[in-house]
Amino acid sequence: MGTETNAWLRYAPLDASSVKKYARLPSHFEALENSLVADSARKELIQGISRMLGRSLQPGSGREDVFILGTLPEVHKLIPELKLPNLEADGYWLKAAQIRRRNFFVIAGVNDRGMLYGVFALLSKIAREQEVLHIDELEQPYGPLRWINQWDNLNGRIERGYGGPSIFFADGKVRDDLTRAGQYARLLASLGINGCTINNVNADPRVFRSDFIPQIKRIADVFRPWGVQVSLSADLSAPKALGDLDTFDPLDPKVAEWWKKKVDEIYGEIPDFGGFTVKADSEGQPGPSTYGRTQADAANLIARALKPHGGVVFYRAFVYNHHLDWRNLKNDRAKAAYDNFHPLDGQFDDNVIIQIKNGPIDFQVREPASPLFAGLHHTNEAIELQITQEYTGQQRQLCFLVPMWKEALDFDMRLDDQHTPVKALVAGRVFHRPTGGFAGVANVGMDLSWLGNSLAMANLYGFGRLAWNPDLSAESIIEEWTRLTFGNDPQVVQTIDDMQLRSWHIYENYTGPLGVGTLTNITGNHYDPAPESAERNGWGQWIRADHEGIGMDRTIATGTGFIGQYPPAVQKIYEPLSSCPDELLLFFHHVPYTYVLHSGKTVIQHFYDSHFEGAEQAAQLAEQWKNLHGRIDQGRYSEILAMLEYQAGEAIVWRDAICNWIYQLSGIADQKGRVGVQARQ
């Protein structure tokens, strides 16, 4: 197929009637700006128009109808008649105008990155056969920072990566051939992603070795033309682990000096280096607790080294104790992020961003929004979303996560009883923070489809689109993606959109409904059904299922008190059983199996019904896909059909495992006779 690595940037030729629609687009271009990024913008425009419309754009000589590519001030100089809009960094303006009897199609960016984003936006519209001839469109990002995290190890393997080996590293070194890294940067740029952390947050200190930094520079060199800043995950113990010092105490001046020198060295090689992502005091990673220091001490230590160069630190809030005593009913891992970071609010430097996972546990199939989003008023924050489907089918099952992310981003924290959606908090809009934004854990690999199957790429696309504009609906995002990836045949678009939009709920149905957690094997592969693996160990992903009932009591009144971390108006929703939504019931409450949901069903019957329904729905997905036979290329058709048929089988495995488990525990048979005593008769 060859073009698969282009994902949503295929620029497939449009059919003749659509090509005609764009006949009045200019035949020439003028590029006003000179830079690496501006060159990419120009080349991309020429390539996209040529591939989709079969026309080769020529440099203008001052008289023809032209595409004008430039920054806003440059455009103003050329066409003073145009009144320039006010836009934030990375924003762009697409404007068709007739001036002095000449047709101008202006693609203007606030900076060269904005201009590149404008080109991608225009080409996306043409690929989707949108009207552009009279365009006047302003776009700017919702928040300043839109980063991707890759959990790549230097040996070339990727933690929780399901799309093959690393595109960056092999055998302890940066790969010789970085073609795929460059292609990846282009894909990211088309979404407006402006930073990428290339190594695992379980970080290897060797990235800081002086012979390694020039290797990182080679990656920065292939990212630069696309406006994507390279950044590194930092092991806080690096000064000691590399043998340079006998301590990594964040308050020791020698340690501060080490980081300053190291950061200066990095910027010497990579002047547009982005900064660091840090996982500390979590799951065995070293951290400031070794010296009795705070997370703020550690974050500020490296932030100060980065500050003179304009770099930032994404400091992860995923700090928790994985040796919790499960016998203590007051213990609760969900409380950890807030307990660790809320008391430090206001102590972080301005170039530190606290990176908070969307939910308080760990990327489960459904969780409430983390209360920490509302718990930092004097600190920058970012939301961490997981594109790689660690707990949601590992790209071997269909699970489009945008509807789930939308729930977190749109969740209203009701601070001071005012509308306070999470998206506004993370973008720094509520407390007028200098920065903030979005981080997505992608973990693409060398597989030609990047993530392991081409439908999963809707999650990478969706993350990028939401990071640019979280107000977009899941429906509009998937419609864009499907058209770009599979073309504009209405039956193809409608079928794939429908499958993708239903897929998260289907996966939830046959794995872990009612907010109970994914019920997967949490100590092993995070994939197979194994609910018992979550109980009676220190990891704190407890379901608390016994013969009487199920669910974690996180209430203020009788439980762990986790609900108390939310603003009062949110507490009022989750604390009383009468208002807690069914889909999160077991996250917040421990109830008997016979408890009656708002839906009118008992909890136990809901388990049976949702698992049988989910397995049926999964089987339907494969049937739906078969309707597309002959409408899309055979390669992708067969690859995806095989995946969906496998998924239908897995859904049955899940259904039976979970239904039998809960029947064994509860002793209550399925009213419909599918599980338990009646099933055996």
Ligand code: GCW
């Ligand atoms: O979900 C867990 C994963 C770990 C990961 C960790 C984290 C990088 O199972 O593999 O480690 O989260 O987010 O730090």
